[in-house]
Structures are given as C-alpha cells and as structure tokens.
Amino acid sequence: MTVARVLFVDDEEGFLELYRSAFGREGYTVETAATMDEARARLARGGVDLVVLDIRLGESSGLELLREIKAADARLPVVLSTAYARYQDDFSSWLADAYIVKSSDLGELKRAVARCLETTS
Template identity: 35%
Template sequence: MSVILHVEDEHSVRLLYKEVFEELGYKVIQAVDAEEALKFLRGNRPDIIVLDLKMPGMGGKRFLDKFHKMNTKIPVVISTAYPYFQGDPTALKADAYVVKSGDMTELLDSIRNLLGKPD
C-alpha cells in the first residue's frame, strides 16, 4: 500500500482528499502545515507528497527548498488553487503541478504516474 503525505492547511480539503485517497487504497498521512510535514519527514518516508502552495507560516515553495536539502527522492505533486507555475513544475522542483478543482482526475492520474501504477 502506497503512503501519501498530504500537506494542506484547509480542513475541508484534507477531509475530501483523505476520503478519496483511502477509497483508492492509499494510506494517507496529513500535515496541516509545512513545518509539521518536515517534522514527519525526519523519521518517515512516504511514497509521494501532495503539497499545497499557499499556507500560513512556511508556504509550499519554502517547504520544497528545505525538503530538497534533505536529499530525499520522494515525488512531489503540487495541488493548489493558484496556476502561477503550472507550465513548469520544475521551476518549483516538483514532479507535477495540478490546479485544484472539483474533478480530481488530473491529481489522481499524476499520483498514479509518479508511483508507476496503472489506472
């Protein structure tokens, strides 16, 4: 069972993503902010990270800077309401960039592709 670390400050989004991911057979660990996610990563290794960009305190971009200094090779999918860097996720050192919407198909496809799992 693949483990997703979901980093998201909005409670309703955390609930929705957790429900959808678990229905698909993923184990879900959630962090309410980037600081909590970094603490989790010090002793754990999820298979993939789903990361919001805009969060109070340390945002997703600063998280990515600190995360990459850890030299951990975990794929990162940015899931945000802001399409600023959508054209080039590598500008943020992410593996995929998905703009949040009611249709989670693109996000789920990105996760499956990065984990090397078929639909």
C-alpha cells in the same frame, strides 16, 4: 505489493478530509499535515512515498518546503497542488514532479499521484 503512503500538506481542513476519503478509497495510506512544521516532523520520521503539497500554506510558502524536501531526498516525488495556476512560472515550482491546479474533480490529481509513484517504483 506494499501500499503507497502519501502525505498531503494543506492548510484547508476541508481538502485534507477530501483527500483522506478519496485517496483512502483508492487504496493509499493517507497521512495529512496542516502546517509546514507538521509536514517536516512527519517527513523526518520517513516512510513517505509521495508528497502532495499546497503552495499557499497560511503565511508560509509550500515552495520553501518543496526545496527542503528535494534537498533532503531528490527522489521523493512531490506533486504541487494549488488554486493559482501561475505559480508554474516560479522557477522553484519546477523542482516538483507534477503541478496540479486544485479542482473539485480529483481525477487529474489521482492520475498525477499514480504516475509519479509508478516512475519512482
């Protein structure tokens, strides 16, 4: 069984550190990007199985990157992870495979990642 490669995109280095630790322990190959450009560059190289994407990326919107990802490969699962629940009202967020409100408890995010990977495998 191949190890799933998950790309976490978030402008908060603290979250990226948390994801590296928590998802690394779960057996995932964790890659991180702090900006949209870093994320685009990593996605262009291929091999990513799932993207966990923050919506508010500094001055940029993760929803824009979501549209780009889905336009390039509609099958690549994307989990939106944000501090603000009401982005769910934004039509653009409906393209995502899951929508998670950030929390110190990563249980829901871990379950969403596992579910999306299972669906696409």
